[in-house]
Amino acid sequence: MSIKANALDFIMSQVTVRNPGEPEFLQAVREVFSSVIPVVEANPVYRRMKVLERLVEPERSIIFRVPWVDDLGNVQVNRGYRVQMSSAIGPLQGGIRFHPSVNLSIIKFLAFEQVFRNSLTSLPLGGAKGGSDFDPKGKSDMEVMRFCQSFMTELYRHIGPTHDVISSGLGVGGREVGYLFGMYKKLTGQFSGAVTNKGMEWGGSMLRPEAAGFGVVYFIENMLSRRHESLEGKRVVISGSGNMAQFTAKKAIAMGAKVLTMSDSDGTIYDPDGIDEDKLDWIMELKNLRRGRIYEYIDEFDGAEYLDGANPWSIPCDVAVPAATQNEIFLEDAKELIKNGVTAVAEASDMSCMPDAVSEFLRSKVLFGPSKAVNAGGVVASGLEMAQNASHENWSLDEIDERLSQVMRSIHGACVRYGRSDEGFVNYVRGANVAGFVRVADAMVDQGIV
Numbered sequence: 001m002s003i004k005a006n007a008l009d010f011i012m013s014q015v016t017v018r019n020p021g022e023p024e025f026l027q028a029v030r031e032v033f034s035s036v037i038p039v040v041e042a043n044p045v046y047r048r049m050k051v052l053e054r055l056v057e058p059e060r061s062i063i064f065r066v067p068w069v070d071d072l073g074n075v076q077v078n079r080g081y082r083v084q085m086s087s088a089i090g091p092l093q094g095g096i097r098f099h100p101s102v103n104l105s106i107i108k109f110l111a112f113e114q115v116f117r118n119s120l121t122s123l124p125l126g127g128a129k130g131g132s133d134f135d136p137k138g139k140s141d142m143e144v145m146r147f148c149q150s151f152m153t154e155l156y157r158h159i160g161p162t163h164d165v166i167s168s169g170l171g172v173g174g175r176e177v178g179y180l181f182g183m184y185k186k187l188t189g190q191f192s193g194a195v196t197n198k199g200m201e202w203g204g205s206m207l208r209p210e211a212a213g214f215g216v217v218y219f220i221e222n223m224l225s226r227r228h229e230s231l232e233g234k235r236v237v238i239s240g241s242g243n244m245a246q247f248t249a250k251k252a253i254a255m256g257a258k259v260l261t262m263s264d265s266d267g268t269i270y271d272p273d274g275i276d277e278d279k280l281d282w283i284m285e286l287k288n289l290r291r292g293r294i295y296e297y298i299d300e301f302d303g304a305e306y307l308d309g310a311n312p313w314s315i316p317c318d319v320a321v322p323a324a325t326q327n328e329i330f331l332e333d334a335k336e337l338i339k340n341g342v343t344a345v346a347e348a349s350d351m352s353c354m355p356d357a358v359s360e361f362l363r364s365k366v367l368f369g370p371s372k373a374v375n376a377g378g379v380v381a382s383g384l385e386m387a388q389n390a391s392h393e394n395w396s397l398d399e400i401d402e403r404l405s406q407v408m409r410s411i412h413g414a415c416v417r418y419g420r421s422d423e424g425f426v427n428y429v430r431g432a433n434v435a436g437f438v439r440v441a442d443a444m445v446d447q448g449i450v
Contacts, residue, residue, distance in 0.1 A: 007037050007040075007041060008030070008033055008034055008037050011033060011037075011052055011053070012026070012029070012030055012033065014053070015029055015056050018056075019056075019105075019108075021105070022104065022105035022108060022109075023105060024105045024106050024108075024109040024326060024327075024351070025105045025106075025108040025109040025112065027109065027327075027351065027355065028109040028112050028113055028351060029056055029112060030355075031351070031355065031358075031429070031433070032112070032116065032433045032437065033052065035429065035430040035433035035434055035437075036052075036433055036434055036437045039434055039437065039438065040052060040441075043441075045445055046441055046445070049444065049445050049449070051441045051444050051445065054444065055086065055112075055115070055440070055441075055444075056112070058083050058084060058085045058086075058108065058111065059084045059085065059086065059087060060083075060084050060158075061081070061082075061083045061084075061104070061108070062080075062081065062082040062083070062084075062130075062155075062158055063079065063080070063081055063104065064079070064080045064081075064154040064155075065077060065079065065080070065154075066078040066079065066080045066132055066134065066147065066150050066151050066154070067150060068143070068146045068147045068149075068150045069146060070139075070143050070146075071140055071142060071143055076147075078132050078133055078134040078147070078151075079102075079132060079133055080130070080131070080132045080151050080154060080155065081102065081104060081107040081130050081131055081132065082107075082128065082129075082130035082155060082158055082159075082164070083104075083107045083108050083110075083111040083128060083129055083130065084111070084126075084128040084158070084164055085108075085111035085112055085114065085115050085126070085127045085128055085129075086115045086126050086127050086440060086444075087126035088126060088440050088443040088444045088447065089118070089119060089124055089125065089126055089439060089440055089443045090118075090123070090124030090125045090126050091124075091125060091126060091161075091162055091163055091164065091165060092125075092126045092127065092128035092163065092164035092165070093114075093118060093125040093126065093127070093128065093164070093165045093167070093196075093379065093382060093383070093386075094110070094111060094114040094118075094127055094128040094129040094130070094166070094167070095110075095114075095129060095130075095166065095167045095168055095169030095170075095172065095378070096129075096130045096131050096132075096166050096167070096168070096169050096172045096176075096180070097110065097129070097130070097131035097132075097169040097170045097171060097172065098131060098132050098134045098135070098136050098169075098170070098171035098172050098176065099131070099133070099135065099170055099171045099325075100133055100134075100135045101133070101325075102131045102132055102133045103133070106131075106326070107129050107130060107131055109326070109350075109351065110129035110131075110350055111127055111128050111129040112127070113127075113350055113351065113371065113372050114127035114128060114129055114379075115127030115436070115440060116372045116432070116433065116436030116437060116440070117371075117372040117373075117375070117376050117379055117436070118376075118379050119435075119436040119437075119439045119440050120372065120373055120376055120411045120414060120432060120435060120436045121376050121379050121380055121383065121407055121411065122407070122410065122439075123379065123380070123383040125379065125382075125383055128164055129169075130155065130166060131169065131171075131172075132147075132151060134147050134151075134171075135171070136171050136172075136176065137171075137291075141175065144175060144176060144179065145179045148176055148179035148180050148183065149179060149182075149183040151180070152179075152180050152183035152184050152187065153183065153187065156183070156184050156187045156188060156194075159184075159194050160192070160194050161192045161193040161194050161386065161389070161390070164194075165193065165194055165195070165196060165382065165386060166180070166194065166195055166196070167195070167196040167197050167378065167382045168196075168197040168243065168378075170242065170325065170349075173242070173243055173288070174197070174199065174209065177195060177197050177198060177199075178198075178199060180195055181194075181195040181198055181202075191203070192389070193385070193386045193389030193390060196208065196381075196382040196385045196386060197209065197381075197382070197385070198385070203385075203389055204385065205381060205384055205385035205388055205394075205395070205400065206394070206395065206396065206397040206400050207381060207397055207400045207401055207404065208381045208382070208385055209243060209247065210247040210250070210251075211247075211377040211378055211380060211381030211400075211404055212243070212244050212247065212348075212375055212377045212378035212381070213243070213244050213245070213246065213247025213248035213249070213250065213251060213323075213348070213377070214247055214248075214250075214251045214377055214401070214404060215374070215375065215376060215377015215378070215380065215404055215407075215408050216244070216248045216251075216321060216323075216346055216348045216374050216375055216377065217231070217248060217251040217252050217255060218251075218377070218404065218405050218408035218409070219346060219369055219373060219374045219408050219411070219412055220252075220319060220321075220344060220346050220369065220374075221255065222408065222409055222412035223344055223346075223367045223369060223412065223426075223428070224344060224367070226367075226416070226426065227343075227367075230255070230256075231252060231255045231256060231257040231319070232255065232256035232257070233256060233257070233258070234256075234257045234258065234318040234319050235257075235258050235260055235316065235317045235318045235319070236249075236252050236257045236258065236259045236260065236317060236318070236319045236320075236321060237259075237260050237261045237312040237313070237315050237317040237319075237320050237321070238252075238259060238261055238262055238263075238312070238321045238323055238348075239261070239262075239263045239268070239311055239312050239313075239321070239322050239323055239324040239328060239349075240262065240263060240264070240322075240323040240324035240325075240348075240349065241262045241263060241264050241283060241287050241294050242287065242323075242324075244323045244348050244349065244375065245262055245321075245323040245324070245348070246280065246283065246284050246287070246288075248321055248323055248348055249262065249275060249280055250277075250280060252321075253275070253276060253277055253280065254277075257319070258274040259274060259275045259280075260272065260274065260275070260312075260315055260317065261275075261312035261315055262275065262283060262294060262297075262312075263294060263311060263312055263324065264287075264293060264294040264324075266293055266294065266295060266308070266309070267294065267295060267306055267307050267308045267309050267310055268294070268306070268307040268310050268311060268312045269294050269295070269297040269298060269304055269305070269306055269307075270304065270305045270306075270307060270312070270315055271297075271301065271303065271304040271305075272303060272304075272305075273303055273304075279297075279301060282297075282300060282301075283297065294306075295308070311328065311333065313329060313333040313336055313337050314336055314340070315340070316340040316341055317337070317340065317341070317342055318341065318342065318343055318344070319342070319343070319344045319345070319346070320337055320342050320344075320345045320346075321345075321346050321348050322345075322347055322348060322349055322352035322353065323348035323349050323352075324349055324352075325349050325350075325352075326349060326350050326351045326352065327351065327352070327353070327354050328349065328352050328353075329345075329352055329353040329354065329357045330354050330356075330357055331354060331356040331357050331360060333357060334353070334356075334357035334358075334360040334361055335360060337366075338360065338361070338364050338366060342366060343366060343367060344366065344367040344368075344369075345361055345366055345367070345368050345369070346368075346369040346374045347369060347370055347371035347374050347375070348371070348374060348375050349371065349375070350371045350375070351371055352371060358370075358429060362427060362429070365425055367426075367428070368428055368429065369428050370428055370429045370432050370433075372432050372433075372436060373411050373412070373415055373428060373431075373432040376407070376408070376411055377404055377407075377408060380403065380404050380407045380408075381400070381404065384400055384403060411432075411435075414431065414432075414435035415428045415431030415432045415435060416431060417431065417435070418430065418431040418432075418434040418435045419431020419432070419434070
């Protein structure tokens with residue numbers, strides 16, 4: 001067994017004992033550590049300062065009760081979380097997720113990933129994540145408001161513009177952000193940048209809702225450009241139909257791609273004619289305003305099919321973008337995609353692919369962009385919104401889009417630098433992990449044992 005394997009197995013055995021029953025967190029740690037162990041083994045100061053051992057321990061994990069009253073007057077109780085993983089390179093920053101699947105393992109994995117995602121942007125931001133097992137689906141606006149207000153009644157004690165800044169995430173869109181910020185302002189008496197993805201009329205930034213999805217497409221374009229290709233004419237399958245999926249589709253369509261699918265938890269719509277701008281506008285109205293289900297698409301547009309209970313990965317494509325949730329592509333899905341001609345896969349959702357699916361993509365020399373690099377656009381926009389709030393400025397759409405494009409190009413370059421093999425193939429997983437890790441590890445060494 002190699003030194004790397006011995007070291008990885010040893011530290012993972014320690015992490016597993018200390019974090020029992022947390023499979024998502026352990027999966028995320030193994031994925032990163034399998035890339036960075038050789039870097040640590042080659043750098044005695046990282047070993048002496050126990051950088052890896054400290055990285056897997058959150059600075060603090062906050063768990064709290066969230067009681068609220070539904071429209072029938074019944075008392076409901078959910079659980080809230082905020083895991084503040086590492087502030088080594090700057091104030092903490094990371095989104096909030098509202099979904100029934102949320103538990104401590106999922107929030108810890110998201111926070112751990114966020115540390116390296118934020119590091120890759122070169123912005124001075126540490127990593128944190130939060131959320132609740134509350135399900136906004138099917139809830140009235142008043143129920144969502146009462147929940148968000150109760151959630152913030154506890155969370156506000158632990159966040160602030162120079163300490164920890166929250167943003168949107170799965171199940172948390174503009175409506176939820178508005179309610180959260182309104183309560184934060186009431187409780188603190190401050191109109192501050194502790195929340196990003198705010199409305200444009202009250203401290204938000206141009207392009208903030210679009211940035212994560214646009215960034216996904218910029219990263220894909222950079223990957224394809226290494227093969228002297230572009231998105232023009234490429235068949236693209238996308239899972240999900242939330243903010244990330246919507247704006248990934250929007251930018252892909254604008255760049256000449258043919259978007260074939262979108263989905264939600266009920267199933268997938270497949271439009272062989274392609275989802276154009278008008279059709280996407282209809283989907284955005286369906287999901288954002290009417291809170292409808294994706295199967296309604298086939299009643300509106302002729303020629304489309306609905307795959308009940310299915311994902312998009314059986315549809316022949318050139319580019320696949322999982323944008324729904326974690327671990328949505330399994331090994332058999334990866335094999336099906338490869339058989340049907342996929343040449344690039346970009347994780348728009350956090351840790352979209354199971355480890356054996358990732359290995360299959362890499363073995364088959366498919367361009368594979370890991371989530372911590374691919375979906376960093378939201379972090380970029382949050383950082384720019386924080387800067388605008390601090391300076392009381394508003395920057396133009398073109399200026400922010402150019403900065404977003406530049407940062408995604410820089411992230412891609414860092415992945416290539418650390419992930420390129422002698423044969424020229426780029427392992428973007430290794431590249432993203434090492435590039436993100438080195439910056440955080442060096443900061444931890446410089447700051448001592450804290």
